[in-house]
Amino acid sequence: MRNLAAKVRHKDRDGKQETRPMDQITRRGFLGAAATLPLAAPALAAFPDQPIRVIVPWNAGGLADVVMRAIAAAMAGPLGQPVIIENRPGANGAVGTQVVARSAPDGHTLILANAETHAINPLIYPRLAYNPATDFTPVTLFARGPFVLLTRPSFGVDNLQGFLAKARAEPGRITFASWGIGSTSHLAMESLIKQAGLQMLHVPFTGAAPASTALVAGQVDVMFLNAGPAEAVARDGKVRILGVGAAQRIPLLPETPTMAELGMPVSAGNWFGLLGPARLPMPVAERIAAVVAEVLNQPAVQAIFRAQAALPVSTKPEEMRAFIAEDRMGWANVVRDLNIQLE
Structure with a gap:
């Protein structure tokens, strides 16, 4: 800063x-x-x-x-x-x-x-x-x-490293949702893309609810979402949480590591x-x-x-x-x- x-x-x-x-x-x-x-x-x-x-x-x-x-x-x-x-x-x-x-x-x-x-x-x-x-x-x-990184279960990865490996193997084919161009969800993912050297396709929506609905429906592959709503959807098995974009683990998800712990220090929130x-x-x-x-x-x-x-x-x-x-x-x-x- x-x-x-x-x-x-x-x-x-x-x-x-x-x-x-x-x-x-x-x-x-x-x-x-x-x-x-x-x-x-x-x-x-x-x-x-x-x-x-x-x-x-x-x-x-x-x-x-x-x-x-x-x-x-x-x-x-x-x-x-x-x-x-x-x-x-x-x-x-x-x-x-x-x-x-x-x-x-x-x-x-x-x-x-x-x-x-x-x-x-x-x-x-x-x-x-x-x-x-x-x-x-x-x-x-x-x-x-704080945001968490989510993916749909049918995407076939269980952790951040698996996601990064798949995204690198399929440049330009993996899609990510956000609640608008220039939104914090969009820019957080762009920060991850830059740090990890990825190529992904952005699919903007008009809000967090339609973006997360599209993820659950399998229309997009991954997104950053507020941790509270994400935890509720993950609890039902509809999405998988890959990491927390905060400086330290959060009380709602004490067992979920931060992005920094996983070797990708992206601040998302x-x-x-x-x-x-x-x-x-x-x-x-x-x-x-x-x-x-x-x-x-x-x-x-x-x-x-x-x-x-x-x-x-x-x-x-x-x-x-x-x-x-x-x-x-x-x-x-x-x-x-x-x-x-x-x-």
């Missing part, structure tokens, strides 16, 4: 693209927060005075949607207002994300963000309708979701967090972050996280800002190698 002084693009007041150092943006972010301080006490005292809406920019039923709904239900008590989930899928998460970028900065509209919305999309969409560095106020990172529009008062962002950190300790929330193989984390707003900047730089090399540019 590069340091946080790397440059990022954004639009100036005339709509022209320009590049600024990350540390300059960070300084201006602090200045912007300081400018809101005279209003901080009234803003916090009144917040929230209506239901909070969280835009989930993917289909209902996926990992992001499930863990966000668990947190939203638990947040209602401490905040004194319901937290409503609204699914707005499309364009690798960009459709729903731009809705929040244009919302009032009062804390009542938030985006459930991940690597695709705030790290990868800026790299693959040259005319992205939002600037992830300047159009949002980070609130908190609350979960990581996603992160999830909340952001509000730009100019969200920092006391409001910190209040939401504190409530999320509190509800992550509730047994009901922890049970859902365990079932989904989601790993809880908790950050303050500025820690999340630095994390996203670093994650974007980490994905840049993969996107550049693949030369992905989408309209």
Whole structure:
């Protein structure tokens, strides 16, 4: 990873693209927060005075949607207002994300963000309708979701080495599914392909559910999938798990080795967090972050996280800002190698 002084693009007041150092943006972010301080006490005292809406920019039923709904239900008590989930899928998460970028900065509209919305999309969409560095106020990172490498039983391999051997013996014939071009599932597999020197055919789908359904049906050969849903399907014998794309073994699959343990150190997974529009008062962002950190300790929330193989984390707003900047730089090399540019 590069340091946080790397440059990022954004639009100036005339709509022209320009590049600024990350540390300059960070300084201006602090200045912007300081400018809101005279209003901080009234803003916090009144917040929230209506239901909070969280835009989930993917289909209902996926990992992001499930863990966000668990947190939203638990947040209602401490905040004194319901937290409503609204699914707005499309364009690798960009459709729903731009809705929040244009919302009032009062804390009542938030985006459930991940690597695709705030790290990868800026790299693959040259005319992205939002600037992830300047159009949002980070609130908190609350979960990581490791991926596992899956194959169908009829593919005829039982472990990672068997898969690699077969893929090398049949260059260009093995197919892999993802939930979209430029998605984390796509780029994770491309990282494996590059490291292992493979040639495979990409078959993108519109979401994780249809991609995994195609794998179970034998329409594709392999894919990276969130560990929780993958474990449930593997338990029924419909798929085989070949390895975990995390730094260490995960509680849901304690007997399954990591990709690194198997000699192929591919980091495959996603992160999830909340952001509000730009100019969200920092006391409001910190209040939401504190409530999320509190509800992550509730047994009901922890049970859902365990079932989904989601790993809880908790950050303050500025820690999340630095994390996203670093994650974007980490994905840049993969996107550049693949030369992905989408309209």
